[in-house]
Amino acid sequence: MADALRQTDIRTLKGIGPAQSQKLNRLGIHTIQDLLLHLPHRYEDRTRITPIAALNVEQGAVIEGDVVQVAVQFGRRRSLVVTLRDTSGQLTLRFFHFSKAQQKGLEAKPRLRCYGAPRRGASGLELYHPEYSLSATAPLSKTLTPVYPATDGITQNFIRRTITQALSLPILTEGLPPLIPNSAYPDLMTCLKHLHAPPEDVDVMQLLAGLDPCQRTLALEELTAYQLGLVKIKAQLSMRSAPSLIPDQSQMDAFHRQLGFQLTAAQARVIEEIFQDLGSKTPMLRLVQGDVGSGKTVVAAFSALVAITSGQQVALMAPTEILAAQHHQTFEQWLQPLGMVPRLITGSLKASVRKTHLDALNRGETEMVIGTHALFQEGVEFSRLGLIIIDEQHRFGVHQRMALRDKGRENQSTPHQLIMTATPIPRTLTMTLYANMDCSIIDELPPGRTPIETRVLANNKRQSVMERLTDACRQAAQAPWPCTPIPPSETLNAQAAETLLEELRRELPDLAVELIHGKMSNADKQQVMTDFKAGHTQILVATTVIEVGVDVPNASFMVIENAERLGLTQLHQLRGRIGRGAKESYCLLLYQPPLGQLSKQRLGVMRDSQDGFHIAEQDLAIRGPGDVLGERQSGEVAFKIADLARDDDLLPQAHRIAQTLASQQEEQAEALISRWIGTVEHYQQA
Ligand code: ADP
Ligand code: MG
Numbered sequence: 058m059a060d061a062l063r064q065t066d067i068r069t070l071k072g073i074g075p076a077q078s079q080k081l082n083r084l085g086i087h088t089i090q091d092l093l094l095h096l097p098h099r100y101e102d103r104t105r106i107t108p109i110a111a112l113n114v115e116q117g118a119v120i121e122g123d124v125v126q127v128a129v130q131f132g133r134r135r136s137l138v139v140t141l142r143d144t145s146g147q148l149t150l151r152f153f154h155f156s157k158a159q160q161k162g163l164e165a166k167p168r169l170r171c172y173g174a175p176r177r178g179a180s181g182l183e184l185y186h187p188e189y190s191l192s193a194t195a196p197l198s199k200t201l202t203p204v205y206p207a208t209d210g211i212t213q214n215f216i217r218r219t220i221t222q223a224l225s226l227p228i229l230t231e232g233l234p235p236l237i238p239n240s241a242y243p244d245l246m247t248c249l250k251h252l253h254a255p256p257e258d259v260d261v262m263q264l265l266a267g268l269d270p271c272q273r274t275l276a277l278e279e280l281t282a283y284q285l286g287l288v289k290i291k292a293q294l295s296m297r298s299a300p301s302l303i304p305d306q307s308q309m310d311a312f313h314r315q316l317g318f319q320l321t322a323a324q325a326r327v328i329e330e331i332f333q334d335l336g337s338k339t340p341m342l343r344l345v346q347g348d349v350g351s352g353k354t355v356v357a358a359f360s361a362l363v364a365i366t367s368g369q370q371v372a373l374m375a376p377t378e379i380l381a382a383q384h385h386q387t388f389e390q391w392l393q394p395l396g397m398v399p400r401l402i403t404g405s406l407k408a409s410v411r412k413t414h415l416d417a418l419n420r421g422e423t424e425m426v427i428g429t430h431a432l433f434q435e436g437v438e439f440s441r442l443g444l445i446i447i448d449e450q451h452r453f454g455v456h457q458r459m460a461l462r463d464k465g466r467e468n469q470s471t472p473h474q475l476i477m478t479a480t481p482i483p484r485t486l487t488m489t490l491y492a493n494m495d496c497s498i499i500d501e502l503p504p505g506r507t508p509i510e511t512r513v514l515a516n517n518k519r520q521s522v523m524e525r526l527t528d529a530c531r532q533a534a535q536a537p538w539p540c541t542p543i544p545p546s547e548t549l550n551a552q553a554a555e556t557l558l559e560e561l562r563r564e565l566p567d568l569a570v571e572l573i574h575g576k577m578s579n580a581d582k583q584q585v586m587t588d589f590k591a592g593h594t595q596i597l598v599a600t601t602v603i604e605v606g607v608d609v610p611n612a613s614f615m616v617i618e619n620a621e622r623l624g625l626t627q628l629h630q631l632r633g634r635i636g637r638g639a640k641e642s643y644c645l646l647l648y649q650p651p652l653g654q655l656s657k658q659r660l661g662v663m664r665d666s667q668d669g670f671h672i673a674e675q676d677l678a679i680r681g682p683g684d685v686l687g688e689r690q691s692g693e694v695a696f697k698i699a700d701l702a703r704d705d706d707l708l709p710q711a712h713r714i715a716q717t718l719a720s721q722q723e724e725q726a727e728a729l730i731s732r733w734i735g736t737v738e739h740y741q742q743a
Pocket of ligand 1: 324348351355503504
């Protein structure tokens with residue numbers, strides 16, 4: 058984009074003072090360029106008025122009518138209830154937050170125009186907190202109304218006004234060279250204008266589905282930029298030097314002997330691939346993908362051993378303190394017989410102990426440290442860090458940002474990096490998301506696992522669930538029972554879990570039922586997990602904290618409530634907690650009826666397959682364009698417009714363009730990266 062846009066601060070716009078600008082900053086918007094690339098994530102049709110009688114549940118519509126009654130209701134929550142009538146019928150507007158002035162205004166029984174999506178309420182169709190205006194005479198909007206990602210304190214109207222203002226800036230007229238010269242693609246400025254202010258004759262269905270040519274063009278650009286960013290990181294990394302780490306065969310053999318099991322062929326192959334990298338003088342950046350239970354930890358241990366026996370330090374990072382503690386236990390058990398002592402450093406450590414550990418690390422006396430990502434933010438200093446292992450489990454997207462964690466240390470060697478993920482990543486995506494990494498796949502489970510039998514059951518069959526649970530526990534199975542997360546709050550999760558705990562204790566008085574959730578202290582969580590692993594607890598009620606890799610070989614029965622609300626990948630991860638021993642395992646997926654067609658299909662995939670890659674591919678295939686916008690915010694990579702489920706057919710093309718740009722048009726490549734990802738420094742720190 059033209060330099061002017063990239064360099065002009067949003068504060069130069071009318072009406073954007075320090076307060077507003079700070080709010081926009083929170084959305085990642087600093088410059089006019091950022092603002093223009095803040096794209097609508099959906100559209101609302103406010104071009105016509107819908108008669109009340111023709112409203113559909115959850116379908117946004119403009120209605121116009123007369124206020125005929127206003128009352129304050131005192132129920133579970135106080136609400137202001139307004140009855141609105143047009144010639145076709147009437148409905149209720151409900152406000153849970155309202156001011157005296159607002160109430161007064163409505164009591165004057167004005168004619169209103171409202172926009173909202175009706176839902177079924179106590180009195181038939183209701184609109185909760187609709188946007189409304191008193192002047193029903195204003196002209197209707199002529200085109201679709203964009204809806205933007207926003208945060209607290211930022212209204213849609215504010216964003217719309219600000220973007221409209223930016224769109225009329227004189228600097229915009231410069232135009233921009235198209236991504237691919239002489240192609241049929243519209244240029245960037247045309248696309249942006251089209252998407253922020255769709256023309257009246259736009260193909261509405263196409264736009265709503267994210268398939269408008271302008272949306273697709275920008276998606277292609279963004280995917281290309283993302284690839285370029287990764288290629289660049291890879292190139293930078295290859296210019297650095299790393300310590301060459303050579304395995305000590307006798308130590309390897311000793312370690313292997315005391316493990317008590319043979320490595321699978323897949324593990325042995327991946328370990329060999331890693332050893333190749335570690336021996337090189339350029340830093341390794343390798344992703345190990347392996348389904349839950351495929352045995353990634355031991356692969357990490359072999360890598361750590363090579364680094365330590367070569368005189369280097371190792372840092373292992375886990376996503377949670379519980380997992381860090383589990384890894385610490387495992388590594389201690391494995392490495393201590395070889396004379397190495399891994400240290401656990403977490404936030405809950407006593408300050409004096411922590412300091413002792415950190416000092417030892419700094420002086421180079423400690424060979425291995427295990428902790429959470431916080432390890433890197435808390436002034437932990439190494440004397441010769443040679444290998445970083447990141448157990449990311451299923452968190453997409455963080456890898457790239459971690460990639461150059463060691464930034465800015467000129468002339469010093471860069472540690473090797475090993476990233477382990479349990480996310481089965483469909484092959485089409487690997488190319489995009491991990492273009493800067495080498496990949497190894499552990500595509501085999503250790504022998505002796507029995508398949509998990511999965512059943513899909515309606516929530517109202519609870520009695521039968523309780524019976525099965527009792528039976529299973531009688532046969533000494535342990536049963537985790539995760540309860541569904543109710544986004545977005547861990548507090549609500551915790552409450553739901555408490556309720557379930559009470560129910561289970563009441564219904565199953567002979568069994569030991571405990572609870573673990575994210576609001577508990579780390580020490581408490583640790584205690585609960587220890588009891589569960591030791592078999593003192595038979596049923597563990599959990600919010601999804603257990604999904605992140607806890608290894609309890611005894612657990613062989615799992616119930617997941619409201620399974621239809623979880624993503625397939627998440628379900629697969631959760632289910633992977635059981636079925637690790639030789640015992641037969643059962644997983645019950647409970648759903649809240651009625652089950653929609655899509656959910657039925659999704660749960661069917663879970664019932665019929667236990668192959669993480671297959672499940673991930675199916676998940677992508679089933680989630681049609683209609684469903685993707687909601688999922689997009691849920692993590693993975695935060696693209697501005699591209700959607701991997703919808704736009705995956707663009708990946709090969711993005712890949713090709715990126716390659717050409719990187720080698721032939723460096724300037725344009727830089728511009729693309731900065732436009733979509735920010736400056737690379739920014740990107741790495743994100
Ligand atoms: P994940 O890949 O999900 O992190 P883990 O590393 O936790 O899996 O391994 C799961 C379990 O399988 C652990 O109890 C581990 O000791 C065991 N395991 C790993 N590799 C093998 C193997 N080759 N043979 C038998 N058991 C193994
Ligand atoms: Mg693991």
